[in-house]
Amino acid sequence: MAKETRSFAVIGLGAFGSAVAAELARFGNQVIGVDLDDRRIAQMASTLSSAVIIDTTDEVALREAGIDQYDVALIAIGRDIQASILTTMNLKMLGIDTIWVKASNRTHHRILSKLGADRVILPEQEMGRHIAQMLNNPVVQDYVSLGNGFSVVNIVIPARIKGRDIASLGVGTKYDLRLLGLxxxxxxxxxxxxxxxLEEDDKLILLGKRPELRRFGDAL
Incomplete structure (x- = not known):
């Protein structure tokens, strides 16, 4: 059975938007890229299903371009906060099922949330926290925040504890964590x-709250 794909509209083809659009297209999804800059449109035209120049603050233009037929929209407009807000409002009125928006700052974030965006992201801050987590504890190779203080982390087994068994790590006993796999x-x-x-460079996949994950990582 073929994998079901969804259709995506990515509005704003700067560094962030074009990277997301290209990845979505690589996964086999139908992706339309939208921007006012003809150079960005030309750069992405061969990568995406389609790429068009539209003023997304104009609801009629969005409808005429068929944006209302897409399942998901990502608004990745850069520093033009007014355009970002108006575009979000227009997409809500068009009835797009899922709307994600890139915010420029906390105030922008609050406004977009009030407008009903399904998710508002601050890419620079989220990536900064991600990198800080890994720099702070070298055994943490990667992590995903699940909300409410919970995260899933990928922890590399250092050479000094290879040969030990899983039980000796105290996961679920000494540490209030759940081991999801290896x-x-x-x-x-x-x-x-x-x-x-355990072998050197094995990667443990752990679920738990950040303080407990940090305590476990520090002990390794």
Missing amino acids: MRGTEYRACDAADLV
Whole structure:
């Protein structure tokens, strides 16, 4: 059975918007890119399903371009906060199912949230927190925040504890964490067996609250 794809409208093809649009297209989705800059449109035309020049503050222009037929919209307009807000309002009126918006600052974030955007993102701040987490603890290779203080982290097993078994780490006993599995190279392994022996560079996938994850990582 073929994987179901969705259609995406990416409005604003700067560095952030064009990167998201290109990845969505690479996954096999129908993606339209929208911008007022003809050079950006030309750069993305061969990558996306379509790329068009539209003033997205004009609801009629959006409707005529068929943007109302897309499942998801990402508004990635740069520093023009007024255009971002008007575009969000227009997409809401067009009835787009899911609307994500890039915010420039906290005030912009609050306004977009009040307008009913499904998700508002501050890419620079989110990436900054992501990098700080990994710099702060070198064994943390990657992490995803789930909200309410919970995260899933990918922790690399250092050479000094290779040969120990999973149970000796105290996950679920000494530490209030849940072990979701282990990656060994490109192979995923469930960790049902407590006597599973760890190898250097194994990657533990752990779920828990950030302070407890930090305490566990510091102990490694």
